[in-house]
Amino acid sequence: MKTHKTNSIISNLLNNISEQEQKKTDAKMIIAAKIDDAIRKKGWKKKDLLQAMGKKNPSLVTKWLSGTHNFTMDTLVELEDVLDIELLNIRLEPAITFSASFSAESQTILVSSFMTQSFHA
Amino acid sequence: MKYRLEKIKDLSGSKASVYTIRFDGEVVSLFETFLLKHENSFKDELNNILQRLITIGTKTGARAHYFKNWEGRPGDGVAALYDSPNKKLRLYCIRFSNAIVILGSGGEKNVRTLQENEQLKAANYFLRQLSKEITNRIKSQDIRYINDYLDFEGDLEFDNHEDA
Numbered sequence: 601m602k603t604h605k606t607n608s609i610i611s612n613l614l615n616n617i618s619e620q621e622q623k624k625t626d627a628k629m630i631i632a633a634k635i636d637d638a639i640r641k642k643g644w645k646k647k648d649l650l651q652a653m654g655k656k657n658p659s660l661v662t663k664w665l666s667g668t669h670n671f672t673m674d675t676l677v678e679l680e681d682v683l684d685i686e687l688l689n690i691r692l693e694p695a696i697t698f699s700a701s702f703s704a705e706s707q708t709i710l711v712s713s714f715m716t717q718s719f720h721a
Numbered sequence: 722m723k724y725r726l727e728k729i730k731d732l733s734g735s736k737a738s739v740y741t742i743r744f745d746g747e748v749v750s751l752f753e754t755f756l757l758k759h760e761n762s763f764k765d766e767l768n769n770i771l772q773r774l775i776t777i778g779t780k781t782g783a784r785a786h787y788f789k790n791w792e793g794r795p796g797d798g799v800a801a802l803y804d805s806p807n808k809k810l811r812l813y814c815i816r817f818s819n820a821i822v823i824l825g826s827g828g829e830k831n832v833r834t835l836q837e838n839e840q841l842k843a844a845n846y847f848l849r850q851l852s853k854e855i856t857n858r859i860k861s862q863d864i865r866y867i868n869d870y871l872d873f874e875g876d877l878e879f880d881n882h883e884d885a
Binding site: 609610611613614616617621622625626629630632633636662665666667668 | 729731732749752753756757760767768769771772773775776777780781784786787803804805
C-alpha cells in the first residue's frame, strides 16, 4: 500500500488547526458517541430518546448524534438523566490544606492538615 | 483511466484508516483536489471536516451517525461527510466500517437531489461503482482486511473503463 509521506496540501491545512479547535471537535464527537452507545445499550430507537427528553422534532437526535452539535449544559444534564450516563465530569473533591505554627515554648514547628471542600472541574 | 487506493497517513490512526484515490499520473489525490477546489469558498467547512476526520482516525472510529448515510445504492456504504447537517458542503465517501473510510470528492449541495448537479452526481456515482468493485474483490479475496480490519491489502488498483 502506497502512502504519500508528504501530503503537503493536507499537512498545511492541518497545521492551521489549533489544539483547542481539535479538542472542541473531539469533545462534540465523543459526546455523540457516548449518547449513541447509551441508546443502543437501552435498546432504544431515536424516537425513544426523543420521547424520554420530551421533544418532538426527530431531526434533533440526528443533530445530537452528528458530532457537530454544541450542547447546552441543560441538555447535557437531561441526557445524563434519561440515558443513565455521565457526560459532564464535575466532582466536588476534598482538598487537603496544610498549616504550620511555631511553638516558642517547645521550640517546635507544628504542622497539621485538615480537609476542606473545594470545587474541581 | 487507472487509479489506486492510497492511505492518508495524516488522517489515519488507531481507530480508523482514511483512504483517498490517486489517479495515475496525477500529482494530487482526489481528496486534495477537493480541498484545493473549495479552500477559498469553504475554508471553515473544510477545516471542520479535517478535524472530524482526525477525531474519526484517532479517537472514535468512523461511526455511522457522523455521516449522512444511504447516499448511494442500498448497502454500498456511500455516505456524505459534512461539517454541519445544515451546511451545504458535501464530501462523498465510502464508509466500509467503523475502521475504514475512502474519501472521494463532492461539492456544494445547492439542489434538492444530487442528480440535479452534474459534479455531485459524478462524484457520487464514481464511488458507487468503486464500492461495488471493492466488495466484489473482497468476496473473491483479491482484497483482504488486515491489521484488525483497519487496512486493505491486495489488488488496490482499478481501471475506470473496467468498472464502468
